[in-house]
Amino acid sequence: xxxxxxxxxxxxxxxxxxxxxxxxxxxxxxxxxxxxxxxxxxxxxxxxxxxxxxxxxxxxxxxxxxxxxxxxxxxxxxxxxxxxxxxxxxxxxxxxxxxxxxxxxxxxxxxxxxxxxxxxxxxxxxxxxxxxxxxxxxxxxxxxxxxxxxxxxxxxxxxxxxxxxxxxxxxxxxxxxxxxxxxxxxxxxxxxxxxxxxxxxxxx
Numbered sequence: 001x002x003x004x005x006x007x008x009x010x011x012x013x014x015x016x017x018x019x020x021x022x023x024x025x026x027x028x029x030x031x032x033x034x035x036x037x038x039x040x041x042x043x044x045x046x047x048x049x050x051x052x053x054x055x056x057x058x059x060x061x062x063x064x065x066x067x068x069x070x071x072x073x074x075x076x077x078x079x080x081x082x083x084x085x086x087x088x089x090x091x092x093x094x095x096x097x098x099x100x101x102x103x104x105x106x107x108x109x110x111x112x113x114x115x116x117x118x119x120x121x122x123x124x125x126x127x128x129x130x131x132x133x134x135x136x137x138x139x140x141x142x143x144x145x146x147x148x149x150x151x152x153x154x155x156x157x158x159x160x161x162x163x164x165x166x167x168x169x170x171x172x173x174x175x176x177x178x179x180x181x182x183x184x185x186x187x188x189x190x191x192x193x194x195x196x197x198x199x200x201x202x203x204x
Contacts, residue, residue, distance in 0.1 A: 004031040004193035007083035009074075009091035010038050014045020015178065016089035016110055016185050021052060023186030030193035035081040037074055039093055055081055071096025078103070085192060088147060089185065092124065100149060107147040108192075110185050112177045114159055115143040119152030129170045129177070140164050140173060142181040144188045160184040 006024075010017050021033050036049035039060035049056045057077050064070035075098045078086060086107040088095070100107065111119060113128045118140075123131065132140045141162040146154035160180045164173060 001030070003029070004189070005034045005082050005084045006031050006087060006189060007035040007037070007078040007081065007085070008033055008049075008087045008089055009095075010036065010043060010045030010089055011040050011092040012043050012045065012090055014038075014043060014048050014090065016181055017045045018048055019182035020087065020089065020186050020189060021048075021054070023190070029190065031085070031189050035078055035083055037077055039091070045090070067096060068098075071098045075099040075102050085189065086147075087185070087189065094151070095147065097149070100147065104148075105146050108144055108157070108188065109147050109152075109154070110181050111143045111145065111152055112174070112181065113143065114139065114141055114161070115145060115152055115156050119143075121151050123152065126170050126174065129173045132164060132173065133168060133170065138164050140177055142177055142184050144184060158184055158188045 008017050008020065017036065023029060024032050033054055036046065036054050036056045037059050038046040041058040046056055046058060059070060059073050059077065061070065064073055074096065079102065084106065086103045088107065088109040095107065113119065113123065113132060118128050118131050139161045141160045143156050144158040145152065145156045148154040160183060162176050162180050
């Protein structure tokens with residue numbers, strides 16, 4: 001069986017890209033990463049992809065000041081490499097309508113909190129984890145959801161709960177959730193690749 005061809009978008013460190021790629025190298029993996037786009041020419045994720053011979057492009061407002069042209073370039077990169085599933089993994093921009101139309105409903109995003117709470121504009125990075133702590137939540141964890149035309153509003157297809165501890169700091173909670181992202185995202189992509197896209201609610 002041919003492997004599912006995955007395209008990934010990143011903005012910064014690319015730790016989820018690394019987790020996804022390392023999992024793709026396992027003998028039982030049913031997917032492969034065939035294209036990587038970053039909007040940040042200096043991102044560690046872009047460097048990692050290049051080091052591992054994954055085709056890459058830096059595509060951003062600097063390379064394409066016109067949003068429509070940028071959207072076309074992103075879509076064209078993935079079409080060129082016959083991408084079948086798009087993963088936004090720490091990608092800090094909204095995908096344009098042409099790319100969304102080309103790949104809907106085959107675009108997924110990993111979000112560092114349990115949706116539908118703690119999602120939407122401004123809910124990224126430390127802001128998410130601070131909101132979780134301020135709300136007095138006892139659990140947090142990543143969500144994987146389908147991407148639509150708004151932030152974090154697409155159908156949730158998987159979550160992995162992690163405890164929020166009484167003495168948690170933003171950094172401590174962020175590290176625990178990120179580790180859970182590295183577990184959840186490869187699992188979801190593997191299940192999609194094997195035709196088992198079911199709602200998952202995983203507890204440690």
